[in-house]
Amino acid sequence: MPANPTATDSDNAVEVRKLWTVFKSPGREQVVHRDLDLTIRRGEVLSLVGGSGTGKTVLLRQILGLEKPARGEVTVFGAQPSELSAAGAARVGMLFQRGALFSAFNVLDNIAFALRELRVLPDELIRDTAMVRLQMVGLAPEHAHKMPSDLSGGMIKRVALARALVMDPPLLLLDEPTAGLDPEGADEFCDLLRNLHRELGLTVIMVTHDLDTLFELSTRIAVLADQKVIVTGDAQTVMAHPHPFIQKYFLGGRGQRAALALHAERPVSPPEEAK
Numbered sequence: 001m002p003a004n005p006t007a008t009d010s011d012n013a014v015e016v017r018k019l020w021t022v023f024k025s026p027g028r029e030q031v032v033h034r035d036l037d038l039t040i041r042r043g044e045v046l047s048l049v050g051g052s053g054t055g056k057t058v059l060l061r062q063i064l065g066l067e068k069p070a071r072g073e074v075t076v077f078g079a080q081p082s083e084l085s086a087a088g089a090a091r092v093g094m095l096f097q098r099g100a101l102f103s104a105f106n107v108l109d110n111i112a113f114a115l116r117e118l119r120v121l122p123d124e125l126i127r128d129t130a131m132v133r134l135q136m137v138g139l140a141p142e143h144a145h146k147m148p149s150d151l152s153g154g155m156i157k158r159v160a161l162a163r164a165l166v167m168d169p170p171l172l173l174l175d176e177p178t179a180g181l182d183p184e185g186a187d188e189f190c191d192l193l194r195n196l197h198r199e200l201g202l203t204v205i206m207v208t209h210d211l212d213t214l215f216e217l218s219t220r221i222a223v224l225a226d227q228k229v230i231v232t233g234d235a236q237t238v239m240a241h242p243h244p245f246i247q248k249y250f251l252g253g254r255g256q257r258a259a260l261a262l263h264a265e266r267p268v269s270p271p272e273e274a275k
């Protein structure tokens, strides 16, 4: 296994193999993941869906290296997340669900935070890089010196996204990216994410409960249930899976309405069992 994250030719951005997540508290052991396998290919937008408590956020945190699985292996561009050097860690950006900004820092300093922490770059370069990211997420330069308390919810999401992208990571993790936005704001944020995915050639892993966001952005969907990934595939493939969670989630009223917007004429392909 190469320690250097650039030293792999693999088409896979992330590989999760036989992963176990166990939380222990006095008198209780909770197994969240049991022998979970998942592969995320370079360039795709892979969405993780599953019922509450199935461990979607924990899995993102493990990919980011913030948590270590009880057993099994996670590799990100061929390296274990905990092995990624400071520069290597810049290979993964994360937009947290409650992606709160540092309230005492203005927009520019929030975006520039990780670059400043490196303590090697000149101030001018840090400023210019942060300004480019600000523009990249569709915010005008005059917002750079505003404080977080002066921003709308949609603007806060954009600044948090700019901060996640400041080190130019090839892998972006999104936890509920459109949560808390009104339908128009959610649509605009989806458009932004779709454009950035295309323009920057990003690999994206997203957790979302919002079916519109799911159908809008995903190139592939992975469903977590029964402590593992039970199926992966495109929307039609996944919806054809008989698991009760899938039938309820996708084929309830909301799911049907969102699915109607999807290529209705496309034939349903048989489910691809999770590898």
Ligand SMILES: Nc1ncnc2c1ncn2[C@@H]1O[C@H](COP(=O)(O)OP(=O)(O)OP(=O)(O)O)[C@@H](O)[C@H]1O
Residues within 6 Å of the ligand: 023, 032, 050, 051, 052, 053, 054, 055, 056, 057, 058, 059
């Ligand atoms: N640090 C922790 N210590 C103990 N239990 C934890 C910890 N982190 C997560 N859990 C538990 O693990 C389970 C999975 O949590 P997680 O937040 O990943 O679920 P989720 O699928 O993202 O749920 P939701 O869709 O509701 O956000 C939950 O039962 C949660 O309480």
